[in-house]
Amino acid sequence: MLLVLAGATAYTLRREAIAFALNQPFTQLTLMAPALDFFRGPGALDGFDTPINLIGGARDRIVPPEAIHGFVAACPPVSRN
DSSP states (O other): OOOHHHHEEEEOTTEEEEEOOOOOOOOEEEEESGGGGOSTTTTTTOOOOOOEEEOOOTSSSSSOHHHHHHOOOOOHHOOOO
């Protein structure tokens, strides 16, 4: 939910976009084992511009380290104004 509030677009299993008109600016987000599968749709991270720290367990089977690394790689660069 915090990722959506920060500008990301989540997608349902039917690939329907979930977005809110409310956009909450955050200076930074730290998330523990977030549900990253919701953000694999086209342009899901285009509106996301927040520095992020993702924390997950090395043996986590639900949000494995590869998913966290892939998500971070897919995030657009953060603009520093």
